[in-house]
Amino acid sequence: MGLLTVIRKQKMKDRELRVLLLGLDNAGKSTIVKRILNQPTASLTPTMGFEITSVSFGEHNLNIWDVGGQQTLRSFWFNYFDQLDALVWVIDASQLDRLHEVFRELYTVLQNERVHGVKLLILLNKIDLVNTGLEDLTSTVIKELELDSYGPREEKWQIIQCSAITGEGIHQGLEWLTS
Numbered sequence: 001m002g003l004l005t006v007i008r009k010q011k012m013k014d015r016e017l018r019v020l021l022l023g024l025d026n027a028g029k030s031t032i033v034k035r036i037l038n039q040p041t042a043s044l045t046p047t048m049g050f051e052i053t054s055v056s057f058g059e060h061n062l063n064i065w066d067v068g069g070q071q072t073l074r075s076f077w078f079n080y081f082d083q084l085d086a087l088v089w090v091i092d093a094s095q096l097d098r099l100h101e102v103f104r105e106l107y108t109v110l111q112n113e114r115v116h117g118v119k120l121l122i123l124l125n126k127i128d129l130v131n132t133g134l135e136d137l138t139s140t141v142i143k144e145l146e147l148d149s150y151g152p153r154e155e156k157w158q159i160i161q162c163s164a165i166t167g168e169g170i171h172q173g174l175e176w177l178t179s
């Protein structure tokens with residue numbers, strides 16, 4: 001293989017991003033994927049295994065792994081940790097009573113060494129259902145998960161408010177992932 005071919009292949013590889021979408025059941029992960037694809041978001045059923053979606057964004061091709069978040073499925077999450085470029089963690093911002101569960105599960109995921117150093121995007125989803133308190137929620141998440149120790153914001157992690165139903169914030173999330 002000539003040098004130019006090697007460089008070209010490497011460039012193509014750099015543009016392929018493997019993205020793992022995780023979060024509790026009902027957080028809105030699959031709806032976010034539908035929104036990205038511009039497909040109807042109504043009448044989705046809980047994801048029982050996983051679904052891979054390939055989508056191009058700018059110069060990049062994102063391979064998004066959408067994995068079911070139900071309790072019984074969480075022990076399988078670690079099967080998807082290899083060679084990740086980014087982890088997207090989706091939180092239902094309208095369900096504050098589940099925040100403890102959210103923190104516990106994400107904390108466990110972040111302990112896994114295969115996730116260390118991987119870009120982390122936290123999406124506070126369903127903001128169309130929330131009228132107040134989003135800024136407080138954002139600060140709480142940053143504090144509880146000690147995100148500042150994860151590395152510099154913008155570079156290593158980001159937190160974005162979004163709605164898979166209205167589409168708000170989704171583009172911004174994809175931009176950050178591919179930046």
Ligand SMILES: Nc1nc2c(ncn2[C@@H]2O[C@H](COP(=O)(O)OP(=O)(O)OP(=O)(O)O)[C@@H](O)[C@H]2O)c(=O)[nH]1
Pocket residue numbers: 023024025026027028029030031032041042043044045046047048067068069070125126127128129162163164165166
């Ligand atoms: N209002 C509102 N509802 C949303 C939003 N995103 C998702 N939903 C609803 O939340 C419910 C769950 O959405 P899913 O996308 O299936 O959730 P999931 O995270 O994929 O769930 P699992 O596959 O079980 O892990 C559905 O009824 C969606 O319509 C949002 O931004 N706003």
Ligand SMILES: [Mg+2]
Pocket residue numbers: 029030031045046047066067068069
């Ligand atoms: Mg799903």
